[in-house]
Amino acid sequence: MKKLNDFPFSHALVLGLAKSGTAAAKVLLANDKKVRVNDRNATKEDEVVMQLQALGAEVIVGEHPLEVLDDIEIIVKNPGIPYENPIIVEAERRNIPIITEIEIAYSLVEGSIIGITGSNGKTTTTTLVTEMLEKSNQPVKVAGNIGIVAIDAAQSLKKEETLVLELSSFQLLGINKFRPKIAVLLNIFEAHLDYHKTMEHYVQAKCNIFKQQTSDDYLVYNADDPVITDAVRHAKALLIPFSTKRNLENGAWIDDEWIYFKDEKVMKLNEVVLVGDHNIENILAAVAAAKLDGATNEGIRKVLTTFSGVKHRLQYIDTIDGRLFYNDSKATNLLATQKALTAFKQPTILLAGGLDRGNEFTDLLPYLSSVKAMVLFGQTKGKLQELGHQAGIETMELVENVDEAVKKAYAISNAGDVILLSPSCASWDQYRTFEERGDMFIQAVHKLV
Template structure:
């Protein structure tokens, strides 16, 4: 077990178990910290709870009593727990620091950290960067919001390896000294305001990714995003831009035919197999980050001529009787659905709906021109139905859930149609995660056969 060298706290409250909380608690216990755990949903007889108790942790379950804060120096919280939680609100009154386990991961990894964030495209860019390094015969591991707990993976990262982290705004809001060698900022759009309350808070969390960088670190950023360009002006790190519209001698860019890194021609655009014009931004960001760690053009070419997308992000699922099914369950906001719809020129039957965060969905209206049918579900079904009527979509059907939506979309389809799950909403009204929602879509498609 690697040691936390720069962690001057003795008494730690881990708020929320799940996988990240369990990993953080184990690391802290191995580093001889006094650990108290508070979780609303875990049970006393859970194997994880019993194991942590056996290692010396104090575990308080089923309620959030304020006395869990007594004697506590710092809180490591689950990223999903909002700051208006009763324990966190009281902790802020008492000036108790609050972090996420990303802060611990930053201390545990011996190798270089590449941290990637943005409102959209994080998973694709993280996967591309990791694969480009791997195909260039460079040692690399991946973790974070992509599904692998950063603290667990960081402990295995050696000096000659890179650790690529996909980071959400929730994770980045809870850092103190976390400092990636390479930070990647993809884009900033309105998202998660139910959690962050204001756009300023949301952007502030995202921009934490470069807050602790120094003049020896690199900041890869989207030169076409004015909010990002403004925010990074005073960043001390070495700035490496990427753009789909500008020629950038000091960054990653493209013309009509080729991708470039600085003045070097990397590969032809025509050879890329990943669907969607928006993915060119993700690709350029990944090229910049990977090149900074020594990736070769050969490795980059191999990835971009074989990689067709990550699961739940415009993932091709199947071709059933000339209907093409795509799973874009990770589209939890309107921007992601806009980009998904922009990826197709043939007729689309769109499956959309989910948690109601107060959006009116008007931003989707210009992107519905190729949508011939709309299947709606979840809390936002009625709002999306009205949007479809406004767009003069005549075939609008309500479904119970994603599985029912697949059947109804197939019944309404014709040959050469795209049947696209791109919900524009979070999944939490009906499913625990967007992954679960996407898996239900995939299973329903396979059942059609």
């Protein structure tokens, strides 16, 4: 197991297990650190608890007693645990540093890191960058918020390999030294305010991705996003903009025919198979990051002429009796659904609803012109029904879950319609994850055949 670089702490508290906490605890123990693990939802009989105890960790489960902070020098926090947690509040009062496992992963990496964040498009862009490098015969691994724990990828990463990381604002709050060679900032809009409380705090979390960069590094950023263009004025890295609206001599851009990087034609725009105007932004960001890390135009072209989407992100599922089914379960906020709706000109049946975070949906109104019907579920179905009334949509159906929504949508559809799952809400009122919700949609579609 690799040794940690520049980690001057001897006693760590790992707060929250799951995959990232377990990986962090194992690395710390292997580096002869004293480790205490605390997870309120775990039990003494859990396999991972017994495993960590056998490795020498002190494990406290079933509660969050303040005593877990005694003699602790640093906390490795699960990204999902809010900062209002009493343990975190007390730790901050005691000036105990709080990090996420991304910081530990960074201490294990010898090669280059590409870090990618944004309110939307992270997974698509991360996947594109990784595949562009692979198709260009560049050694690469992918991890982070995309499902593979960064520490696990860092453990086996060779010096010549690039680590591509998808990073959430939750993860970026817990970094101090993390410094990607290439940072990518896709977009920033109002999201996760139940966690961050204010837009200012959310923006600061996202901008942590370039906080430690120097003039030897690159920052790929969305030149069409005013929040981002304001924020990157303070960056020390070399700025590499991307834009769908204007020519850029020093970045990635498009005209009516071509995708460019700086003054070089990369490939023809009409060869791209990924649908959605918003995905052009993701593509430009990916082209810039990949080119900076050695990708070839041919490698990029191989990806963009075949890549049709990431699972649960405007993913084409099937065409049944002339109806086109798309799974956009990852659309957990308004902007994601707005972008999904702009991808289609055909009559669309929108399947939406989920966790009620207290927000309204009126910002969707201008995007509903092609929506002929709505099938609604979850805590927000009443709010979305009211939105449908405001938009003049005559056909609206209220159902209990995604499985019923697919059956109802198919029953009221015609050949040529798009049936789109784009919930505009988090899944946690009914499903553990957006992936689980999307999988139910896929299964329900396949049952129609």
